[in-house]
Amino acid sequence: MSADGAQAALLELRAVSRVHGEGPTAVHALRGVSVSVAAGELVAVMGPSGSGKSTLLNLAGGLDSPTGGGVVVEGVKLGGLSRGGLAAVRRRSVGYVFQELNLVPALTAAENVSLPRELDGVGLRAARVEALEALAEVDMEELAGRFPDDMSGGQQQRVAIARALVGPRRLLLADEPTGALDSQTGEAVLRLLRARCDSGAGGVLVTHEARHAAWADRIVFLRDGTLVDDTGSALGAETLLSGTAG
Amino acid sequence: MYGYQLRAEFESRTGGTWPLNVGQVYTTLSRLERDGLVEPAGEQADKHVFYRCTEAGAAELREWFESPVNPEGRPRDELAIKLALAVGSPGVDVRPLIQRQRTHTMRTLRDYTRLKVDVAETDLAWQLVLDSLIFQAEAEVRWLDHCEARLERGATEAAGTAPGRAGARQTEGPDRALAGRRSR
Numbered sequence: 001m002s003a004d005g006a007q008a009a010l011l012e013l014r015a016v017s018r019v020h021g022e023g024p025t026a027v028h029a030l031r032g033v034s035v036s037v038a039a040g041e042l043v044a045v046m047g048p049s050g051s052g053k054s055t056l057l058n059l060a061g062g063l064d065s066p067t068g069g070g071v072v073v074e075g076v077k078l079g080g081l082s083r084g085g086l087a088a089v090r091r092r093s094v095g096y097v098f099q100e101l102n103l104v105p106a107l108t109a110a111e112n113v114s115l116p117r118e119l120d121g122v123g124l125r126a127a128r129v130e131a132l133e134a135l136a137e138v139d140m141e142e143l144a145g146r147f148p149d150d151m152s153g154g155q156q157q158r159v160a161i162a163r164a165l166v167g168p169r170r171l172l173l174a175d176e177p178t179g180a181l182d183s184q185t186g187e188a189v190l191r192l193l194r195a196r197c198d199s200g201a202g203g204v205l206v207t208h209e210a211r212h213a214a215w216a217d218r219i220v221f222l223r224d225g226t227l228v229d230d231t232g233s234a235l236g237a238e239t240l241l242s243g244t245a246g
Numbered sequence: 247m248y249g250y251q252l253r254a255e256f257e258s259r260t261g262g263t264w265p266l267n268v269g270q271v272y273t274t275l276s277r278l279e280r281d282g283l284v285e286p287a288g289e290q291a292d293k294h295v296f297y298r299c300t301e302a303g304a305a306e307l308r309e310w311f312e313s314p315v316n317p318e319g320r321p322r323d324e325l326a327i328k329l330a331l332a333v334g335s336p337g338v339d340v341r342p343l344i345q346r347q348r349t350h351t352m353r354t355l356r357d358y359t360r361l362k363v364d365v366a367e368t369d370l371a372w373q374l375v376l377d378s379l380i381f382q383a384e385a386e387v388r389w390l391d392h393c394e395a396r397l398e399r400g401a402t403e404a405a406g407t408a409p410g411r412a413g414a415r416q417t418e419g420p421d422r423a424l425a426g427r428r429s430r
Contacts, residue, residue, distance in 0.1 A: 210352060210387035211380065214359040219352050221345065229345055231353045234360060
């Protein structure tokens with residue numbers, strides 16, 4: 001179950017670097033980091049603040065451009081794209097879940113979720129059908145007509161995840177997605193991310209919480225912009241308990 | 247219940263996390279019998295000896311359930327000992343040691359979390375054991391983060407006040423901390 005390039009990688013970071021500024025004051029946010037995420041795989045990125053976690057996520061989603069190396073999303077090299085082409089990949093391939101949910105308060109849950117599809121040029125009616133499907137997947141179909149302010153934090157986060165995954169998007173990028181949620185609701189959000197990846201999406205989860213990162217297949221550790229370690233992918237569950245005896 | 251049943255019951259309630267060998271079960275039963283806490287309650291055709299709790303045994307059991315577990319009674323924490331010895335040992339680089347442990351513990355934590363996905367809602371006992379393992383692993387990772395931050399702070403402070411003696415300063419803190427603990 002390894003995520004080598006041979007498998008259809010949804011996301012490939014190839015020796016990616018990101019330097020802010022120049023000369024002696026230059027800040028190296030990332031130094032030659034390579035990560036690949038296969039379909040069905042959830043990869044967690046851990047590291048202290050300032051280690052480059054969020055930079056990595058921004059590069060993966062085409063929100064920022066690397067100063068070295070390359071980013072490939074679903075086989076498309078982002079480096080060679082025009083501004084418009086990049087925007088299209090961002091909309092069609094990538095879904096984002098941030099700590100700040102950024103739901104539009106004046107729109108209902110269904111309208112929030114269908115918005116990105118309408119921007120994609122899908123007709124209103126089709127976008128609404130897709131939105132209801134996405135909401136159903138996160139068990140929020142019944143609240144489709146509700147406004148964000150009339151929902152709990154956990155419900156809002158579910159809507160945000162539905163919005164991130166509506167339509168054909170298969171790459172899910174999450175930055176501390178459990179933010180201010182209580183631990184029970186936070187766990188529900190992670191179960192949801194996990195389930196989405198199990199059913200074929202790929203995900204990158206940036207978090208400083210060990211308990212949350214533990215939902216991933218693989219955890220990579222960043223420090224000072226460099227990948228310092230990697231847990232590798234999980235073994236079969238039946239071998240797990242042999243280590244805990246005694 | 248007889249020995250095999252006891253073992254099966256223990257393992258099913260704890261999800262097989264701490265396997266018992268049946269010899270252990272029988273030695274324990276005979277010790278309990280010697281102390282008057284259990285007594286034989288007949289034999290089955292297949293030679294299995296049944297045991298039941300005596301009144302004293304039931305009282306002892308109640309007492310056990312009602313008293314908190316003393317942390318000092320648990321086995322020594324090898325990891326804490328290892329780190330304590332590593333800090334201040336010449337030629338041991340503590341930071342990679344911490345990272346190796348962190349990766350290892352995260353792997354364990356991930357594997358427990360994976361098991362948790364498959365646990366039936368109704369299997370409360372196994373859920374609780376699994377949660378206990380998860381919380382312990384999580385606490386260990388947090389503690390490792392803390393150790394790393396402490397080391398870094400020590401290094402920065404040392405670099406700021408006495409640039410030439412960074413190494414010496416770094417080992418001073420933990421030594422003092424240990425001395426403090428000893429004197430308590």
